Amino acid sequence: xxxxxxxxxxxxxxxxxxxxxxLSLWRNRSDIANPLVFFLISITLLPLGVDPSHKLLATxxxxxxxxxxxxxxxxxxxxxxxxxxxxxxxxxxxxxxxPLYLTVLAKVIVHWLTTGLPLALIAPVLGVMLSLPVGGYxxxxxxxxxxxxxxxxxxxxxxxxxxxxxxxxxxxxxIIMPLYLPILIIGANTVSSAxxxxxxxxxxxxxxxxxxxxxxxxxVAAAGALRISSNH
Amino acid sequence: xxxxxxxxxxxxxxxxxxxDRWLKWLAPLSIVLMLVGISWGFGFAPIDSKQGDxxxxxxxxxxxxxLALVGYxxxxxxxxxxxxxxxxxxxxxxxxxxxxxxxxxxxxxxxxSLWGHPxxxxxxxxxxxxxxxxxxxxxxxxxxxxxxxYPSRDAADKAxxxxxxxxxxxxxxxxxxxxxxxxxxxxxxxxxxxxxxIHPSMLYPLLLCxxxxxxxxxxxxxxxxxxxxxxxxxxxxxxxxxxxTRLARRKANVTGEGL
Amino acid sequence: MSDPLLSLNNLSCERDDRTLxxxxxxxxxxxxxxxxxxxxxxxxxxxxxxxxxxxPITGGEVxxxxxxxxxxxxxxxxxxxxxxxxxxxxxxxSVRENLLWLSALxxxxxxxxxxxxxxxxxxxxxxxxxxxxxxxxxxxxxxLAQLYLSRATLWILDEPFxxxxxxxxxxxxxxxxxxxxxGGVVLFTSHQPLSMAEFTILDLSEYLPPQGAFDA
Numbered sequence: 001x002x003x004x005x006x007x008x009x010x011x012x013x014x015x016x017x018x019x020x021x022x023l024s025l026w027r028n029r030s031d032i033a034n035p036l037v038f039f040l041i042s043i044t045l046l047p048l049g050v051d052p053s054h055k056l057l058a059t060x061x062x063x064x065x066x067x068x069x070x071x072x073x074x075x076x077x078x079x080x081x082x083x084x085x086x087x088x089x090x091x092x093x094x095x096x097x098x099p100l101y102l103t104v105l106a107k108v109i110v111h112w113l114t115t116g117l118p119l120a121l122i123a124p125v126l127g128v129m130l131s132l133p134v135g136g137y138x139x140x141x142x143x144x145x146x147x148x149x150x151x152x153x154x155x156x157x158x159x160x161x162x163x164x165x166x167x168x169x170x171x172x173x174x175i176i177m178p179l180y181l182p183i184l185i186i187g188a189n190t191v192s193s194a195x196x197x198x199x200x201x202x203x204x205x206x207x208x209x210x211x212x213x214x215x216x217x218x219x220v221a222a223a224g225a226l227r228i229s230s231n232h
Numbered sequence: 233x234x235x236x237x238x239x240x241x242x243x244x245x246x247x248x249x250x251x252d253r254w255l256k257w258l259a260p261l262s263i264v265l266m267l268v269g270i271s272w273g274f275g276f277a278p279i280d281s282k283q284g285d286x287x288x289x290x291x292x293x294x295x296x297x298x299l300a301l302v303g304y305x306x307x308x309x310x311x312x313x314x315x316x317x318x319x320x321x322x323x324x325x326x327x328x329x330x331x332x333x334x335x336x337x338x339x340x341x342x343x344x345s346l347w348g349h350p351x352x353x354x355x356x357x358x359x360x361x362x363x364x365x366x367x368x369x370x371x372x373x374x375x376x377x378x379x380x381x382y383p384s385r386d387a388a389d390k391a392x393x394x395x396x397x398x399x400x401x402x403x404x405x406x407x408x409x410x411x412x413x414x415x416x417x418x419x420x421x422x423x424x425x426x427x428x429x430i431h432p433s434m435l436y437p438l439l440l441c442x443x444x445x446x447x448x449x450x451x452x453x454x455x456x457x458x459x460x461x462x463x464x465x466x467x468x469x470x471x472x473x474x475x476x477t478r479l480a481r482r483k484a485n486v487t488g489e490g491l
Numbered sequence: 492m493s494d495p496l497l498s499l500n501n502l503s504c505e506r507d508d509r510t511l512x513x514x515x516x517x518x519x520x521x522x523x524x525x526x527x528x529x530x531x532x533x534x535x536x537x538x539x540x541x542x543x544x545x546x547p548i549t550g551g552e553v554x555x556x557x558x559x560x561x562x563x564x565x566x567x568x569x570x571x572x573x574x575x576x577x578x579x580x581x582x583x584x585s586v587r588e589n590l591l592w593l594s595a596l597x598x599x600x601x602x603x604x605x606x607x608x609x610x611x612x613x614x615x616x617x618x619x620x621x622x623x624x625x626x627x628x629x630x631x632x633x634x635l636a637q638l639y640l641s642r643a644t645l646w647i648l649d650e651p652f653x654x655x656x657x658x659x660x661x662x663x664x665x666x667x668x669x670x671x672x673x674g675g676v677v678l679f680t681s682h683q684p685l686s687m688a689e690f691t692i693l694d695l696s697e698y699l700p701p702q703g704a705f706d707a
Contacts, residue, residue: 007663017593020581020588027583088577096596097569157398161391165381175374175395178367179402182409189413210405221398226389231546318547384507464508 013098013204017106025114031079032114039119040219041146042068043126054131055147061130062140062191066184068126069119069144070151074173076115077102077155080107081163081226090163090230100223108156108219139191139200146207147187153218154179183210242319243471244461245289251454262451263363264306273437280434286350291438293343295445296336297361303333303404303449308400311393322462323389326396327379328456332449333346334372340365344385362413367406385464495520496544496556496676497645503550504537511537512698513550519678524671524687529695535680536576538695539649543573544677555645569597572643574651578630582623586633587615589622593637600640608639611666611682613659628654636657636667645671648679660687 027031046064047057063099084090093103123140158176162168189202273291273355280287308328314322344362345355375392382388431437465471495518502514511534519525529535540546542553544560544567553560560567580589587605594600600608602618610614612632617625625633631654638646646667652660664687667677 012599013596016592016599020584020592023588024581024583033395083581084579087579087581088575089579089581091545091575091577092593092596093575094569094580095568095573097565098441098596099565157394159380163397164383164387167381170375171377171381174370174377178370178374178399178406178637180489181367182405185409185413213401217398217401225391228387228394231384231387231540386507467508 010098010102011139013096014102014106017093017103018110021110022113025110032118034057035076035115036118036122037120038075039068039072039126041073043129046130058131058133058195061127061132062136062195063128063134063188065123065126065140066144066147066188067192068118068122069116069148070180070184072119073115073148073151073155074176076111077159077176078169078172080111080156080159082159083164085230088102092228093232100226101219103225104189104219104222105215108150108152111156112152113148116152117145120144120148125159132191135197136195139194139204141206143187143190143200143207146204146211147183150183150211150214151180153214154220156182157218157225160222160229163226163227164229183207186210234369234372242317242321244321244324244465247321247466248461249280251458255451255454258447258454259451262444264445265440265447266321269437269444271433271439273441277434277437278431281440284349284466289343289347289404293347294438295442296343297340297365299445299449300333300336300340300349304368304371304396306398306401306453307333307394308396310362311389311396315390315393315397320464321461324460325417325453325457326393327389328373328453328460330375330379330392332452332456334376337365337369337372338450341369360410363410364407367410368403375399380454492673494556495554496523497678498554498557499542499551500554501551502541502548502553504534504541504546505549506534509606510700512695515551515693515698517693519676521674521676522671523676523678524667524690525676525678525693526685526690527678527693527695533695533699535695536649539573539575539647539678539680541618543571543647544568571647572597572632572637572641572645573647574637575649575654578627578634579631580622580630580633583621584627585619585621587618589633590636590640593634594640598640598642604640605636608636609633611639611662612636613662628656628659631655632659635663638663638670642657643673644684646675646677646679650680650682652681652683 040150043065048059050056081090084093094100096103116134120225125138127140155176158172158179161175162172165171186203186206190200190207193203194200253361270291274288277288277291279285307326310322310326310329313319314326341362344365351356375395378395379388379392382391462471496518499517499555500514504511505516511660515538525539526555527535537546537595541548544564555563555567555570579593581592584592586609587602590605590608592598594605597696606615606618609617612635614629614632614636617629617633622630622633628665635655647665651663655663660683664685668687
């Protein structure tokens with residue numbers, strides 16, 4: 001007579017994966033710092049490569065900070081599923097009765113908490129370094145908070161599609177770039193128009209809508225891609 | 233009953249044999265339409281009041297842009313059909329449509345750049361249309377590259393289909409956001425959907441060119457798909473028989489000429 | 492005569508349009524202990540992957556409790572435990588933390604259960620050891636601890652005897668026999684000689700495809 005099995009609540013596996021990823025990252029703390037360091041260093045290069053006058057820097061600051069955040073996120077995406085693919089955890093995720101959508105969402109949340117959110121919070125420092133005018137700081141932080149969440153979601157799809165490839169970084173960038181462009185446009189313009197005196201709420205609302213759309217579509221697509229990648 | 237027809241549609245062999253007949257009239261038709269359309273546009277349409285003769289490149293440029301965009305949706309729909317109904321043929325169509333669409337996008341960008349130089353004095357302008365076409369090129373390139381580097385062919389098909397589908401949602405979003413960005417930065421803009429009014433004597437050759445491009449695209453798509461079918465079904469008996477018949481025919485021709 | 496739990500009807504396994512196996516017919520009732528045998532490359536792992544639902548089914552069907560596994564993915568996964576070649580053990584986590592997340596994917600286990608399971612695989616006291624310090628054999632035993640934590644009916648084990656010592660092999664064989672006797676189903680592959688009392692064999696060489704071309 002087979003032993004009776006209990007059906008765990010939906011949240012158990014979800015929380016377990018979040019806990020597992022956060023713990024792993026916390027014990028390898030240096031990994032979290034990589035995107036942040038890239039962010040800071042590359043912004044330092046900007047005034048050295050370009051005329052460091054305040055006026056010029058202030059004009060390009062919103063766009064540059066957004067671009068650097070985008071690149072820093074891109075750098076951190078390759079490892080999103082790689083370790084799980086290599087050691088067989090991915091197979092266990094797929095074979096779990098928990099929907100793969102939730103597993104992907106759990107991993108994306110951890111990725112955002114440890115990459116995107118720190119970037120958004122450290123952005124005002126970069127704003128100061130690039131002479132960003134006063135009106136731009138709040139919109140910068142808010143737009144980057146939402147924007148990096150969207151980028152983590154889209155990036156999950158790219159990472160899922162390329163996890164079985166050996167040299168995946170270039171393909172990952174190529175796939176994700178077109179999908180990131182609208183977010184960059186909306187986000188950078190939200191900050192620029194706030195600096196120019198307009199309200200940032202229009203841009204932030206658009207970003208919020210994009211986040212809702214991404215939350216709906218990206219984990220599903222990424223789950224499908226993971227099933228495909230895991231066997232090959 | 234209708235499902236039987238639908239599933240027969242998914243047989244690569246059926247497609248190959250049907251298109252043997254179609255190509256006999258489709259290929260010459262495309263060539264004829266293309267020659268007529270382009271010579272009409274380049275030779276017989278009137279000179280534009282503002283741009284002189286340099287506008288004529290629109291007969292190559294605009295249909296290419298339209299087909300590049302339509303081609304992306306054809307590719308994505310083929311991918312969706314293949315994913316949902318698990319058929320092989322739609323994936324072959326999808327894989328064939330990708331390089332054709334990419335080539336059309338490059339053609340659009342190149343001719344647009346050639347158009348830009350005499351007209352506005354610059355080879356490249358960061359306007360809404362150019363950016364949109366560039367992004368479309370990246371979308372195509374992503375699919376072409378993904379199809380190449382994936383280790384397994386079945387996995388490559390499904391992965392490209394997923395990417396193409398996500399891209400279709402993205403295409404209108406990109407268009408809207410680029411349009412919005414452009415409207416913020418450049419007050420005077422040429423709308424992506426084409427100029428407001430165009431004289432009939434220029435419109436008709438343009439429409440003919442668009443039709444010619446559609447026929448040409450269909451021919452190219454069918455040709456590429458047939459090639460893909462032969463590649464993938466190389467070990468099946470009907471392809472081996474086909475190859476043997478062709479080889480025998482060629483040998484007969486050679487010996488016949490030798491006599 | 493107990494009801495059939497797992498049925499393979501005319502199943503074929505393909506990999507990139509190459510048919511590895513075709514026409515497999517087999518029925519596992521409750522209490523089946525089945526070894527899948529075949530030479531290297533015959534398709535043992537592909538078959539196990541297909542039965543687990545990792546690979547799409549290209550021909551025939553696999554039924555679990557009478558329904559196709561593609562139609563009841565969640566229910567099937569609830570009753571399935573799969574152990575493959577790889578070791579999904581995160582090096583930065585302790586043994587207990589690893590078993591916590593592994594079991595949470597199906598049936599969450601508590602600390603007491605984990606401690607007991609570790610005793611069964613001869614890793615008592617290793618709960619808080621960091622996993623990067625474990626040897627290959629110890630890592631495999633951590634994974635085998637899942638057998639004592641899981642409530643799954645169907646066990647699919649791909650070469651579970653690798654990298655464990657004689658005592659471990661004996662304990663594992665006993666666990667597998669116990670599971671089968673209590674009504675579960677165990678499918679496994681192994682390169683090593685086994686000393687278990689009763690088990691049946693599915694020989695894949697009977698299902699290899701004939702040489703030659705196929706019609707599309």
